[in-house]
Amino acid sequence: MDIFSFLESIHKVSDQARVALQNIINVNSYKKNEIVQDIGSRCKTIYFVKDGCARIFYYKDGNDITEHFAFENELIVRAESLFTGKPTSKGIQAIDKSTILSIDSESLFQLYNQYHDIERLFRLLFEKEYVNTVKRIENLQFMSAKERYAELLKTTDYVQKIPLKYIATYLGITQVSLSRIRADVK
Amino acid sequence: MDIFSFLESIHKVSDQARVALQNIINVNSYKKNEIVQDIGSRCKTIYFVKDGCARIFYYKDGNDITEHFAFENELIVRAESLFTGKPTSKGIQAIDKSTILSIDSESLFQLYNQYHDIERLFRLLFEKEYVNTVKRIENLQFMSAKERYAELLKTTDYVQKIPLKYIATYLGITQVSLSRIRADVK
DNA sequence: CAAAACGTTTTACAAATGATAAATAATCAT
DNA sequence: ATGATTATTTATCATTTGTAAAACGTTTTG
Numbered sequence: 001m002d003i004f005s006f007l008e009s010i011h012k013v014s015d016q017a018r019v020a021l022q023n024i025i026n027v028n029s030y031k032k033n034e035i036v037q038d039i040g041s042r043c044k045t046i047y048f049v050k051d052g053c054a055r056i057f058y059y060k061d062g063n064d065i066t067e068h069f070a071f072e073n074e075l076i077v078r079a080e081s082l083f084t085g086k087p088t089s090k091g092i093q094a095i096d097k098s099t100i101l102s103i104d105s106e107s108l109f110q111l112y113n114q115y116h117d118i119e120r121l122f123r124l125l126f127e128k129e130y131v132n133t134v135k136r137i138e139n140l141q142f143m144s145a146k147e148r149y150a151e152l153l154k155t156t157d158y159v160q161k162i163p164l165k166y167i168a169t170y171l172g173i174t175q176v177s178l179s180r181i182r183a184d185v186k
Numbered sequence: 187m188d189i190f191s192f193l194e195s196i197h198k199v200s201d202q203a204r205v206a207l208q209n210i211i212n213v214n215s216y217k218k219n220e221i222v223q224d225i226g227s228r229c230k231t232i233y234f235v236k237d238g239c240a241r242i243f244y245y246k247d248g249n250d251i252t253e254h255f256a257f258e259n260e261l262i263v264r265a266e267s268l269f270t271g272k273p274t275s276k277g278i279q280a281i282d283k284s285t286i287l288s289i290d291s292e293s294l295f296q297l298y299n300q301y302h303d304i305e306r307l308f309r310l311l312f313e314k315e316y317v318n319t320v321k322r323i324e325n326l327q328f329m330s331a332k333e334r335y336a337e338l339l340k341t342t343d344y345v346q347k348i349p350l351k352y353i354a355t356y357l358g359i360t361q362v363s364l365s366r367i368r369a370d371v372k
Numbered sequence: 373c374a375a376a377a378c379g380t381t382t383t384a385c386a387a388a389t390g391a392t393a394a395a396t397a398a399t400c401a402t
Numbered sequence: 403a404t405g406a407t408t409a410t411t412t413a414t415c416a417t418t419t420g421t422a423a424a425a426c427g428t429t430t431t432g
Contacts, residue, residue: 145389176390177390180388
């Protein structure tokens with residue numbers, strides 16, 4: 001799917017705005033496990049998974065924690081850096097061979113001033129992301145690990161391709177615990 | 187603090203826009219424990235705590251769960267209803283005697299078309315809320331209940347006034363468990 | 373004030389999850 | 403292919419958290 005078809009499904013922008021947007025979008029291919037952006041600097045990019053699958057991760061007490069998964073036609077954003085200007089402690093990694101679009105956020109925020117349409121489009125996009133994070137809170141706050149795992153399985157078949165250890169930390173549990181849950185379900 | 191001082195600290199709008207905004211804001215006082223908006227209908231209101239303290243809650247398996255606390259000069263929004271148009275399963279309750287402003291969302295979204303300024307202001311506001319929810323995920327995903335409690339205590343002294351049972355479910359644990367944690371810390 | 377209602381703590385026991393190590397299984401690189 | 407590496411499962415035991423019930427405290431209200 002073309003990103004513009006996706007964007008148009010959210011909010012249609014003028015042809016001029018569309019061209020302006022095209023100019024700040026880059027396409028890149030990543031190998032399995034390749035780092036898309038490393039931990040450390042201030043995040044100035046909005047990513048969009050065209051094909052494949054990626055994750056946001058960080059380290060807590062030396063352990064690799066997956067905070068977020070993104071599949072086809074989904075945004076990846078480290079909001080706590082992008083919207084605050086603070087350096088990020090989170091990295092982005094392609095889990096599988098992937099095609100990922102990058103939108104330079106500083107250029108985008110400039111375009112907001114010229115094209116009200118573009119600001120609205122991204123406002124709506126980020127509102128959706130916001131809603132997703134709220135749902136994830138509901139999920140983490142009072143569902144058992146087993147329930148959370150069942151929920152995740154429902155979202156996409158792509159989950160099958162994701163290493164167990166990533167899924168475990170995403171669910172907020174250890175690999176061993178997830179392995180037990182799986183054994184139970186069988 | 188006046189809400190307009192607060193809003194101006196995020197993004198300054200024109201005098202005209204300000205007047206238009208004033209017209210869709212209502213001020214209400216609530217008694218301790220009073221319901222601000224009940225569970226059920228579609229959420230069409232953005233709330234702002236001027237004084238006091240409120241919470242978002244819902245029921246899971248018959249248990250009252252606190253999803254969110256809002257203190258002075260904070261927004262309260264049930265994003266998953268406001269931004270999707272779906273009915274909400276969450277209610278809002280004043281925890282203490284409170285003054286809470288209500289902004290009608292349908293009117294606000296209309297104003298977005300007339301005043302680019304207002305759309306930008308609220309875009310920035312909701313970006314902040316989005317960042318807060320992301321931080322809460324970090325918090326819930328891999329911090330122990332003890333750590334989460336310590337974090338919460340740091341945020342505001344107002345926590346002292348909040349019933350333990352609300353705090354416990356907010357942290358994702360039972361009252362009994364929180365009571366134990368408190369006994370430990372002493 | 374006293375009774376009732378509500379909130380918090382404690383206790384005892386059960387269930388879920390963590391930590392560590394070892395055993396298998398699957399994947400990768402030469 | 404085969405050895406090395408990485409991923410997953412299993413086992414054992416410790417810790418955390420849940421559940422239920424009772425005890426204790428505090429607040430509300432007639």
